[in-house]
Amino acid sequence: xxxxxxxxxxxxxxxxxxxxxxxxxxxxxxxxxxxxxxxxxxxxxxxxxxxxxxxxxxxxxxxxxxxxxxxxxxxxxxxxxxxxxxxxxxxxxxxxxxxxxxxxxxxxxxxxxxxxxxxxxxxxxxxxxxxxxxxxxxxxxxxxxxxxxxxxxxxxxxxxxxxxxxxxxxxxxxxxxxxxxxxxxxxxxxxxxxxxxxxxxxxxxxxxxxxxxxxxxxxxxxxxxxxxxxxxxxxxxxxxxxxxxxxxxxxxxxxxxxxxxxxxxxxxxxxxxxxxxxxxxxxxxxxxxxxx
Numbered sequence: 001x002x003x004x005x006x007x008x009x010x011x012x013x014x015x016x017x018x019x020x021x022x023x024x025x026x027x028x029x030x031x032x033x034x035x036x037x038x039x040x041x042x043x044x045x046x047x048x049x050x051x052x053x054x055x056x057x058x059x060x061x062x063x064x065x066x067x068x069x070x071x072x073x074x075x076x077x078x079x080x081x082x083x084x085x086x087x088x089x090x091x092x093x094x095x096x097x098x099x100x101x102x103x104x105x106x107x108x109x110x111x112x113x114x115x116x117x118x119x120x121x122x123x124x125x126x127x128x129x130x131x132x133x134x135x136x137x138x139x140x141x142x143x144x145x146x147x148x149x150x151x152x153x154x155x156x157x158x159x160x161x162x163x164x165x166x167x168x169x170x171x172x173x174x175x176x177x178x179x180x181x182x183x184x185x186x187x188x189x190x191x192x193x194x195x196x197x198x199x200x201x202x203x204x205x206x207x208x209x210x211x212x213x214x215x216x217x218x219x220x221x222x223x224x225x226x227x228x229x230x231x232x233x234x235x236x237x238x239x240x241x242x243x244x245x246x247x248x249x250x251x252x253x254x255x256x257x258x259x260x261x262x263x264x265x266x267x268x269x270x271x272x273x274x275x276x277x278x279x280x281x282x283x284x285x286x287x288x289x290x291x292x
Contacts, residue, residue, distance in 0.1 A: 003206075004050055004100065006030045006085060007060030011165045012106075012157075012198055016058070017041070019199050028054070030061070047092035056102040056206060057093070057150075059142065061085045065108075065131070066167065070256045079134060082106075086141040093148045100150055104205050105142035107156045109191055109218065111135035114263035116188070121270040122156075122214040131259050153211045155201065158218035158267060162195035163291050172232055172292070180233040183257075184246040186226035189264035191218040194281035194290070204277055216269045221283045225264070231284050235292040 003020060007013045008029035017027055027041045028050050035043040044050055063081040068074050086105065093099045112120040113127015126136050139154050146152055161168045174181040193201075201217050223231070233241070249257040269277070281287040 001055035002026045002028070002052060004028045004030070004054045004057045005060065006058070006089065007062060007106070008058075009033070009035070010060060011160060011162060012195065012202075013060050015162075015195055015199050016060075016202055019203060023203075047088060050092070053096070053098040054100045056104070057089065057100045057145075058104045058202065058206075059086060059089060060106045062106065062138075065110075066170070066256065066260055069254050070130070075130065079137070082134065082138045083141050086138060087144075090141065090145045090148070093145055093150065096148075099148040102153070102206070102211075103142060103145045103150045104153045104155065104202060105139065107135045107139050107154045109156050109158050109216065109265055109267045110259070111139070111156055112265050112267065114188075114259065115265050116263075118266065120216070120265055120267045122212075122216055127265075129259050130255070151211060152213065153205045154214045155205070155217045156214060156267070157198065158191040158193050158216075158222075160195055160198055161192055161287055161291055166195070168291060171228070172236075175232055175236045175238060178237060178239040180229050180236075180238040180241040181244055182225045182229040183244050183249050184225075184262040186229065186243055187224050188262060189222055189266040190225055190228050191222040191265060191267040192228075192284065192287070193217055193219045194287045197279050197281055200280065201272065201277065204272075204275075208275075212271045212275065215271050216267050217272075218267045218269050219279055219282055219284075219287070220269055220273065222266050222268070223284050228284065231288055232292060235288055 003025050008017050009031050021040055029043050031043050063078050110131030112124050113129050113132045142152055159167045205211050246262050249261050
C-alpha cells in the first residue's frame with residue numbers, strides 16, 4: 001500500500017515505519033524538518049506535496065504531553081499539533097479524486113480522565129480535564145474523515161515503554177543513581193504498553209477488513225506506580241526506596257503533574273482481546289525483561 005504518515009519521525013512513527021517498510025509498503029511522511037528521501041520513503045512538508053493515490057493514513061502527529069510544563073502557550077501548541085493538523089489532513093483527504101480508504105488516528109487514554117478505582121474499556125464515557133478535552137477534540141476531528149468514505153480507527157494509547165526515548169527513561173532516571181522512587185502515593189494506576197506491541201496493534205488495525213472504531217492500545221496488565229518501581233528495582237541496583245512528595249511534583253511540573261504524574265487510570269484492551277490480538281509483552285515483567 002501507499003501509506004501517508006504524520007508523526008512518522010517520532011518514537012512510535014520511527015518504529016512503525018521500519019515495520020511497514022519490511023512489509024513492502026510505500027511511505028509518504030509529513031515532517032517539519034527537511035529530510036532526504038530514500039527508497040520507498042518520501043518526505044513532505046505540506047499535504048499538497050503528497051503524490052498519487054493514498055491507500056491509508058496513519059495520523060500520529062502531536063507535541064509531547066509530558067515534554068514541558070503546561071504553560072498557556074504550550075497547551076495551545078499541544079492542541080494545534082493535534083487538532084489543527086488533523087483538520088488539515090481531513091480537508092486534504094476530501095479534496096482527493098481517490099480519497100484514502102482508511103484513517104488510523106492517534107489518541108490517548110487521557111480521554112477517560114483520571115480515576116483511582118474505575119476500570120475503563122472502550123465503551124467508557126469521556127472524562128474531565130485538559131487531556132480528556134484534547135483527546136475528545138482530536139477524535140472528533142478525525143471522525144470527519146468518514147464523510148470522505150474512509151474507515152476511521154482511534155487508538156487510545158497508554159504510556160509507551162521503549163528502550164530509547166519515551167517515558168521509560170524519564171521514569172527510571174533515579175534508578176540509575178541507585179534510588180527506587182515513585183511519585184506521590186504511588187497508588188495511581190499506570191496503563192502501559194511496549195513499543196513493539198504498539199506497532200503490532202497498528203499493523204493489526206491496518207490489516208483488518210472491518211476494524212473496530214476504537215482500540216485501547218494498552219497491555220492487559222496495568223499496574224500501580226509502586227509496583228512499577230518495584231519491578232524496575234528488581235532489575236537495577238538500588239540503595240534507597242522513597243516516594244517523591246506530590247507537592248514537589250506539582251512545584252516542578254505544575255498542572256501536568258496532577259493530570260499525568262500523580263493520577264492515572266486503569267485501562268484494559270477489551271476490544272483487542274475480543275478480536276484475538278495476542279500481546280508479545282502482556283505483563284510488565286515481560287516488558288522490563290526486554291527493556292531494562
